[in-house]
Amino acid sequence: MIKKIAPAKNVAEYIKPFPPAIRSRLGKIRQAIRDAAPEAEELISYNMAGYRLNGMLVYFAGFKNHIGFYPASPGARALEGTAKYAGGKGTLQFPHEQALPLALVKKIVKLRVMENAEKASAKKIAAKK
Numbered sequence: 703m704i705k706k707i708a709p710a711k712n713v714a715e716y717i718k719p720f721p722p723a724i725r726s727r728l729g730k731i732r733q734a735i736r737d738a739a740p741e742a743e744e745l746i747s748y749n750m751a752g753y754r755l756n757g758m759l760v761y762f763a764g765f766k767n768h769i770g771f772y773p774a775s776p777g778a779r780a781l782e783g784t785a786k787y788a789g790g791k792g793t794l795q796f797p798h799e800q801a802l803p804l805a806l807v808k809k810i811v812k813l814r815v816m817e818n819a820e821k822a823s824a825k826k827i828a829a830k831k
Contacts, residue, residue, distance in 0.1 A: 713751045713770045720764050727802060728764050731771070734804040735760060740813035752809070756818035760811055768795040772809065775817055784797045 710716035717728045728751075735753055736743070740757040750763040750772070761772040766827050771787075771794040773779055779792065789795035796802055 712746065716746055716751050717764070724764050724769075724798065727769060727796075727798065728762070730802055730804060731762050731769060731796075731807060734802075735762075735811050736809040738808040739815050742811075742815075755815055756822040759814040759818065762821055768797045769802075770795055771810075773810045773814060775814055777817060778813050781806070781809060783812065784810075814823050 709779045710718075713732060717725055717732065720728060732751065736744075739753060739755055739759060742759055744753050745754060747758075750770075752761045753759040755791070758774050760774060760778075761770075763770045763772075768789075770789065770804040772792060773794065776792075777830065778784075779788075780792065783803065784794055787794040787796060787803065787806075
């Protein structure tokens with residue numbers, strides 16, 4: 703019988719079971735996101751770490767060979783520097799043997815904050831009409 707592991711309840715709990723080297727990298731991604739969007743709410747969604755502010759901003763997840771980063775926006779994935787990390791549809795992959803592109807992560811998060819703020823503002827204007 704295989705013992706089922708309960709899903710994480712928060713981002714710290716999500717990161718904790720990873721091996722130390724990967725845990726450190728995940729912590730750096732987490733901090734870069736928090737630096738870029740300190741007001742964002744941390745959550746677990748789709749069994750990944752996620753961040754929400756006026757809607758979903760980004761997700762990240764740890765894997766054996768890379769960290770998956772999910773910017774939830776075609777505009778964010780089109781930024782200069784993302785092509786190098788292109789994974790599957792809507793995914794960026796940061797291989798463990800390469801330095802983390804933390805400046806790129808922050809740039810993407812800031813763009814997502816701006817995109818979500820514009821959408822929220824447009825919804826408020828439409829609701830007043």
